[in-house]
Amino acid sequence: STPITFDYIAQPMDVSFGAGSLGQLREHIEKLGLTRVIVLSTPEQADLAERVAGILGDIAGGIFTKARMHVPIEIVDEAAAVVTDMQADGCVAVGGGSTIGLGKALSLRYRIPTVAIPTTYAGSEMTPVWGLTENNVKTTGRDRAVLPVKVVYDPELTLTLPLGMSVTSGMNAIAHAVEALWAPDRSPMIELMAEEGVRAIAAGLPRLRETADDLVGRSELLYGAWLCGSCLGATTMSLHHKLCHILGGTFNLPHSETHTIVLPYVLEYNLASSPSAQAALGRALGADPVARLVELRAAWDVPSSLEQLGVKHEDLETVVAAALASPYANPRPVTEAGLRDLLERAWSGALG
Numbered sequence: 001s002t003p004i005t006f007d008y009i010a011q012p013m014d015v016s017f018g019a020g021s022l023g024q025l026r027e028h029i030e031k032l033g034l035t036r037v038i039v040l041s042t043p044e045q046a047d048l049a050e051r052v053a054g055i056l057g058d059i060a061g062g063i064f065t066k067a068r069m070h071v072p073i074e075i076v077d078e079a080a081a082v083v084t085d086m087q088a089d090g091c092v093a094v095g096g097g098s099t100i101g102l103g104k105a106l107s108l109r110y111r112i113p114t115v116a117i118p119t120t121y122a123g124s125e126m127t128p129v130w131g132l133t134e135n136n137v138k139t140t141g142r143d144r145a146v147l148p149v150k151v152v153y154d155p156e157l158t159l160t161l162p163l164g165m166s167v168t169s170g171m172n173a174i175a176h177a178v179e180a181l182w183a184p185d186r187s188p189m190i191e192l193m194a195e196e197g198v199r200a201i202a203a204g205l206p207r208l209r210e211t212a213d214d215l216v217g218r219s220e221l222l223y224g225a226w227l228c229g230s231c232l233g234a235t236t237m238s239l240h241h242k243l244c245h246i247l248g249g250t251f252n253l254p255h256s257e258t259h260t261i262v263l264p265y266v267l268e269y270n271l272a273s274s275p276s277a278q279a280a281l282g283r284a285l286g287a288d289p290v291a292r293l294v295e296l297r298a299a300w301d302v303p304s305s306l307e308q309l310g311v312k313h314e315d316l317e318t319v320v321a322a323a324l325a326s327p328y329a330n331p332r333p334v335t336e337a338g339l340r341d342l343l344e345r346a347w348s349g350a351l352g
């Protein structure tokens with residue numbers, strides 16, 4: 001073992017968690033001093049946006065329900081017109097990473113705060129990272145101004161999250177924690193949060209097998225998502241997030257499914273090179289973390305290979321080249337041969 005050494009800067013965090021906590025949203029917004037907010041959602045969650053606006057009453061100055069994956073600039077421009085028209089002094093984003101991403105883009109442009117009400121386990125609400133897509137190119141950056149000023153976690157809102165997406169979104173959360181555990185800028189606090197986050201997600205998922213609307217399981221999952229999202233916001237991500245970013249961006253793959261497929265392979269590649277991550281995941285997931293993850297996802301009909309997502313075998317070389325093109329932190333050196341083998345296996349779904 002080595003002597004302890006770390007830097008740790010806490011992110012500002014104002015969180016309310018609990019079934020039914022959406023009911024106190026108006027009080028939270030009033031406490032922040034906001035008087036006229038725009039409520040954001042995807043088209044699929046427009047009913048929920050209406051419900052949120054109903055709770056806010058006259059504080060809700062408008063509703064915009066066209067949030068989309070990858071935060072296209074055209075959508076941001078359209079929402080921006082509503083923001084200026086109604087002179088919004090804040091955004092309330094209710095939904096997954098796509099909707100919260102739109103709130104962040106508006107926070108970035110107008111320096112107005114976002115309040116997030118997450119309904120998936122993606123964790124964007126806990127990070128100062130924004131993304132924007134223009135002409136098919138996604139740009140991302142970090143800015144304190146986009147970190148939501150208040151987050152309301154109400155597990156009741158996740159009861160409608162389809163089972164498949166609950167599993168892949170949970171895996172997406174675990175991936176944040178796993179990479180935080182071997183991040184170059186990890187610290188003891190983050191390692192505790194990461195381990196507990198993984199434990200909570202792994203405890204919550206099997207409960208959905210009994211009943212999809214099990215509130216105890218749903219609470220565990222959202223609680224885990226909070227912890228894992230916090231880890232994502234506080235540390236530098238490595239090979240796993242890099243590969244998922246390249247795969248998602250190059251082939252327009254679904255976000256959480258891609259994470260779900262790739263994670264076991266990156267774990268296989270990296271785990272032995274990070275004894276502290278291995279120990280933490282051993283406690284959270286059992287002696288064989290890779291097998292446990294595969295078991296957790298196997299109970300549902302979620303894609304388990306890149307081939308199933310429509311990636312062509314001949315396209316793997318593009319990914320290898322892109323992943324080697326720019327250097328990034330990783331506990332084990334990323335070699336061309338190692339990467340090719342990892343991607344081959346993720347493509348075919350081979351394990352063990």
Ligand code: NAD
Nearest residue numbers: 042044070096097098119120122124127129157158160161
């Ligand atoms: P998503 O926000 O794209 O949601 C997918 C679909 O599920 C949408 O139609 C949405 O309306 C629906 N949905 C969400 N919650 C639901 C619920 N409870 N019940 C029924 N339907 C529901 O998916 P996501 O995985 O949450 O987010 C992915 C996006 O977020 C990606 O673009 C990713 O890059 C981004 N992201 C960003 C960060 C960050 O820190 N900036 C972190 C994580 C993810």
